[in-house]
Structures are given as structure tokens and as C-alpha cells.
Amino acid sequence: MDAETLQALADRLPRAPVDLAVIVESLPQMLDGMLLTLELTAVALAIGFAASLGLVMLRLSRNPLLWMPVYGFVFFFRGTPLLVQIFLIYYGSGQFRFELMEVGLWAWFRDAYFCAVLTLTLNTAAYTTEILRGAIRAVPHGEVEAARACGMSGALLYRRIILPKAFRFALPAYSNEVVFLFQATSLVSIITLMDLTGVARTLVSKTFDVYEIYITAGLLYLVVTYGILGLFRWVEHRWSGHLREPPGVGKRPPDPLAGIATPT
């Protein structure tokens, strides 16, 4: 739909008591905001997941010099509000302005987009590390022993036996984490980024149509949230195919005598 058809549609809608026209008019901007929301979610998830794979290896190590820093990192990022983390990195870096300038990092930390991605990435990396740790420890020990007995070790053992099983265990918790992160990106609007919530807040301050715009934004979040959950349910279904009975087994033909009392 181009701008003109949208405007024509908006002109035919009522403006009071509920301003339906403004919803149609602001939809293109809100969809732009949703794009940034999705971009932030995808970037943070991709880097965060990759980082957590490394972190969980360190976390499971027996060497305290390796697992203790990761434990502290996870503890800090899971135990404090995301908004505090965003402020700590975006505003807090200003306190070390000269030090950051000297090493040439100030241009990065001055940028709200970089700080938002950095915080979201660290946050999801911490949560994902914890999810993966639980999942890896849930892999039955016998399978690991069997793999070792066959001569697998190290990377091969992880790649072939532990990780595939752990990913399957982690999937329900990870789908929650993805939804959590997707919704948490709305906080970046507080540090001036124009994600869906940021766009909605700007539109509200311009048009004063408070609830019309916020509720439309809420509906957009709702649709994507349940879209993500549906996607994960589909993946879960695909990955558990070997646990289900093949189609047709277990289904018996209807009993022709059903409902008729059997004589005893």
C-alpha cells in the first residue's frame, strides 16, 4: 500500500472518541520502528549465542581461574535490571571519557546504538550461558561414557553427542529468552533509539493520541511475540520427531463393536 491509499483510508476513519485515522497514518513509521526492534534482537541474539557457547565451556571447566569470572559475569547480568545495565554502559562510560578517548573507543561508547547492542548482547549471553549450562549437565552421563568408550573426546564429543542433545533440552528455555530479549529491546527507547517503542513515544508527544498509538504498538509486539513462540514450537516439533511414533502406528482401526456391551 502506498502513502496515498493509506491517507485516503485514514480520511474515511473517525477521529473521536478513538482516533482510528492516526493509527493508519502512523503505521508506516511504526513498522520502521519494528524493523529496528527486530534488528537489535537478531544482532544481540546472534552474537550473544556465539559468546555463550564459549562462556559455557569456561563455566564448566574445573579450573577456578576459568569458571569464576564467568560465574561473576552471569551473576551480575542476571541479578541486575537491564535498564541499570544500559545506563551503566551508555551514561557510565561518560565518566571514563578521557581514558576511552586515549584508546580510541570513545566514538563507539558515545553512540547509543552501539551501547544498546553491547548491553543487550552481554545480557542475553549471560542468560544463555546459564540455560546451556543446565542443558549440558542434563545430558545423560551414560551417553557421554559410551562416546568416550568409542574413542571420541574433546571437540568431537561435544559436536556429535553433547551439544545436539543439549540444544534440544535448552530449546524451551531458550525460546523464553528470545521472547524476553525481543520485548526487552523496548528499553533502548529510553536512550533515544527509534525502535518501535521509541517511535510510539515520539508519535504520542506529537499527536497526543496516547492510548491509540501505544495500544497499536502493543498489538504489533503481541503479534511478533506469538509468531516467535510459534516458530520455536515448530522447531521443537521437528527436533523431537524421533521421539514420536511414526504416523499410523498406534492408531487402530475403529472397533466395529464399540458401544455394544459385551456379554460376560
Add this chain to the structure above:
Amino acid sequence: MLQGWGDEILRGLGMTLVVGLCALALAILLGLLGSWAKLSRSGLARGVATFYTTVVRGVPELLLILIVYYGTPTAIQSFASYLGHDIRVDFNPFIAGVTTIGVIYGAFATEVFRGAFLALDKGQQEAARAVGMGRVLAFRRIVLPQVWRFALPGLGNLWLVLIKATALISVIQLTELLRWSDIAARNTRQPFTFFFVAACLYLLITLVSQVVLQRAEVWANRGIRRG
């Protein structure tokens, strides 16, 4: 180090705890109501409860806070002026914050209590009815004392997440821990120091809560043989 802002930060910490506890109380109330509705035989009650949990879990907390705090008064005003009344409604940020956080976590508490009610031994309730207890008496004497045992781990998690969510209320200017830290950070130009102090205080709340929750679980499981 805190340049005289220590007492404001502590007052903020107190406010965070008060908001958190009030929101938790509301969430537990809504959770009991919601789980009762979800397990009820009435299709309408189940529908309302499902709508409630679906909407709340699908929309970001920040947006819900903005809708409640800015949206509700404007909605009331614009409908009133449409009907020819000129009124002005203002929302108190404390009430708005407690309501929103309570309503959001009420949806999660609904699932916690639903699981807990389903985990109860059905035979005990039948026995209670059989010895002549009414539904209310059986609920008070048999169901409620035991439901905590199954709900406590879930409610503990809920509290740990809820207390972090209260930081969002600083956006609507409620002077809780993060808001005071923000004010102090701006005034002293030491943002890292003050946000780091705030972060440590949230960690402290988490740590103390975990200890209390462990004790509470021991208490709720008193008289239960393990294994």
C-alpha cells in the same frame, strides 16, 4: 564516595522494596484469582483469564507502564469530553507503577498457582468434603496451606524478576532506587559510580531474597518426608 547522596539512595532502596512488595501482593491476589478462573468450569472465566495472560505476556513491560500511566488518564478524559464532560485525571506514579507491575506478574503468578493447584492431592480434597467440610472451609484448611509448598519455588523466581522490573517505574518519575541514582549521577557527573552502586544494591536484594526464600521453602515443607 557518594558525596552526600547516600541517604537519598537508601530512601530509593526503601521505595523499591515497598513498590516491589505491594506489586507482589497484588500479583499473588491476581494469580490466585486467575488460576481459579483458568481451572473453573465456566468457559467465560477461562476465556477472560486466557485473554489476560496472553495480552500481558505478549506486550513489553515498558509499553504496559506507558499505557497505564499516560494512556488511562487520557482515555478517560477524551471519552468524558466526547460525552460533554470536562474532567482532569492524573495518575499517581506509585499507584500506576504498583498496578502495572502487579498486573504483569499476576499473569505469571496465574501459571504458578495453576500448576500448584494441579499438583495437590485430589483425594485429600474429596476426603475433606466427605467428612463434611464445605468448599470454603476445605479450601482454607486443606488446599491453601499446601498450595504454598508447590507455589513457593515459582513465586520465589517471580519475586526475583519482579524486583528488577520495578526499575522501569523510574521512567514515570517514581523516586525509587534507579531514579535517585539517576538524579545523583546527573548532579555529581559520576554516572558510573552511582549506577554501579544501584546495580550492587539490586544484587544485594537478590542475595538476601534467595536466603529468605530458602528458609521459606524449608518452612513450607515442614512435616513432609523427603523421597
